[in-house]
Every structure is written in C-alpha cells, then in structure tokens.
Amino acid sequence: MISFLHVSKTYPGGTVALSDVNLKISKGEFVFLTGASGAGKTTLLKMIYMDEFPDKKSKGQVLIDFDKEHFDSQKISLRRIQALRRKIGIVFQDFKLLSDRTVYENVALSLLVSTDYTQAEIKKRVLETLSTVGIMQKKSAMPAELSGGEQQRVAIARAMIHSPHLLIADEPTGNLDPENATEVYNIFQKINATGTAVIMATHNPSFYNRATYRHLVMKQGILNYDNPASKLAF
Numbered sequence: 001m002i003s004f005l006h007v008s009k010t011y012p013g014g015t016v017a018l019s020d021v022n023l024k025i026s027k028g029e030f031v032f033l034t035g036a037s038g039a040g041k042t043t044l045l046k047m048i049y050m051d052e053f054p055d056k057k058s059k060g061q062v063l064i065d066f067d068k069e070h071f072d073s074q075k076i077s078l079r080r081i082q083a084l085r086r087k088i089g090i091v092f093q094d095f096k097l098l099s100d101r102t103v104y105e106n107v108a109l110s111l112l113v114s115t116d117y118t119q120a121e122i123k124k125r126v127l128e129t130l131s132t133v134g135i136m137q138k139k140s141a142m143p144a145e146l147s148g149g150e151q152q153r154v155a156i157a158r159a160m161i162h163s164p165h166l167l168i169a170d171e172p173t174g175n176l177d178p179e180n181a182t183e184v185y186n187i188f189q190k191i192n193a194t195g196t197a198v199i200m201a202t203h204n205p206s207f208y209n210r211a212t213y214r215h216l217v218m219k220q221g222i223l224n225y226d227n228p229a230s231k232l233a234f
C-alpha cells in the first residue's frame with residue numbers, strides 16, 4: 001500500500017531529515033514509528049500524505065496504492081493530493097480542533113463542505129463515529145470544555161469520518177496522562193481491527209514493548225530497525 005524507494009529529504013538550511021529510506025507498509029498493518037526527537041519521524045509521515053516530497057536530485061519516490069487508486073510523489077497534482085488526503089486520517093499531538101465549533105461540527109465539517117451527502121446521512125455518520133470513539137455524550141460541547149483525552153477522541157473521530165484506508169498519528173498521546181493515553185491507544189487498536197492501517201509515532205515504550213505490531217525505528221534520518229510483526233509473533 002505504501003512504498004518508499006530511496007527517499008531522502010534535506011530541508012532548506014541543510015538539515016538532512018531522511019536519508020535513503022526504503023520501506024513498504026501493507027494494507028491493514030499496525031506500525032509503530034519511534035526514534036529520538038529530530039530523528040525524522042514527522043518528515044516520514046508527511047511524505048505519506050505528501051506534505052513533503054523527496055529531494056528532486058535523489059530521485060527518491062513515494063508510491064501509495066489504495067485499492068484502485070495510485071498516487072506517485074514524482075507526478076502528482078494538487079487536486080490528486082487532495083484526493084489522497086481524503087483517504088488518510090491524520091491525528092496530531094495537539095489535537096488541532098476548531099475552538100469556535102462544537103464537537104459535532106468539528107467532526108462533521110469535512111462532510112458539510114462536500115456535496116456528496118444529505119443532512120440525514122451526515123448526522124448518521126457523525127453520530128456513529130462519535131460513538132465509536134466513546135464521546136457521543138459530549139457532542140454539543142465546545143473543545144475548551146473537554147479534557148485532553150476527550151479532545152483527542154474528537155480529533156480521532158474527525159480523522160475517521162471519511163472511513164480512510166490509513167490512519168496516521170503523530171505523537172497522539174504526547175499530551176495525555178497515562179490513563180487517557182492508554183484509552184486513545186485502545187481506540188487505535190479497535191480502528192485497526194476493522195481493517196484500517198495505522199501508523200503511530202510514539203515515545204511511549206509501554207505501547208511498543210508490549211505489542212506484537214511492527215516497529216520502525218528512525219535514527220538521524222536513517223530507518224534503523226524494522227521488526228515485522230510476523231517475526232515477533234512466532
């Protein structure tokens with residue numbers, strides 16, 4: 001589903017964030033991405049939703065395949081990048097909710113701007129998604145009225161509203177206490193169990209040390225360690 005072929009990234013100013021990264025991730029996988037701060041995790045994730053691109057001179061390439069849809073970093077238009085992002089849900093450490101909208105509106109927004117759905121369909125979908133992440137009872141609340149754990153659940157609901165093929169989470173539990181962090185992680189596992197691939201960058205060893213999921217480790221821009229889940233399981 002995701003292929004990185006010789007992907008390198010040097011930012012203006014000369015920082016090498018990724019150095020010849022080669023990687024394949026399959027449909028439905030759960031993948032942990034770890035590494036020290038500055039190791040290149042966020043840059044690697046941004047390459048997947050094409051917010052960053054491999055250095056031109058390195059000829060690196062990111063290929064994404066969602067069923068019959070193909071996306072190639074070397075020849076993608078802005079319109080196709082938008083299409084790609086509708087198939088990827090993204091969750092950040094700092095939630096990024098709209099502070100002047102209710103929980104319901106935050107989750108519904110991307111459906112409301114599309115012409116593909118009736119009001120009744122939008123309502124059904126939003127309420128189902130809020131219920132999946134266990135935040136239904138707060139649907140009329142404003143983000144400031146919620147705890148960090150609740151805000152992150154809303155952000156996950158928003159990310160899942162288009163039933164994406166892939167959920168990317170960049171340090172999603174970094175601002176949460178251990179109890180809420182575990183609850184959020186449990187939601188990712190539940191989402192993965194329904195067939196959505198999950199890539200989660202995290203510093204929390206209590207997740208990746210106990211799980212049998214695949215584990216990628218970045219070190220100074222290099223993909224240093226890739227332990228496929230299948231090897232751990234046997």
Ligand code: ADP
Pocket residue numbers: 011012013015016017035036037038039040041042043044
């Ligand atoms: P991580 O997510 O593992 O903390 P990042 O991918 O954010 O790592 O960053 C990798 C390196 O690239 C760091 O040295 C960081 O300072 C640098 N970097 C990240 N984004 C930019 C940017 N937009 N411009 C310049 N340097 C950047």
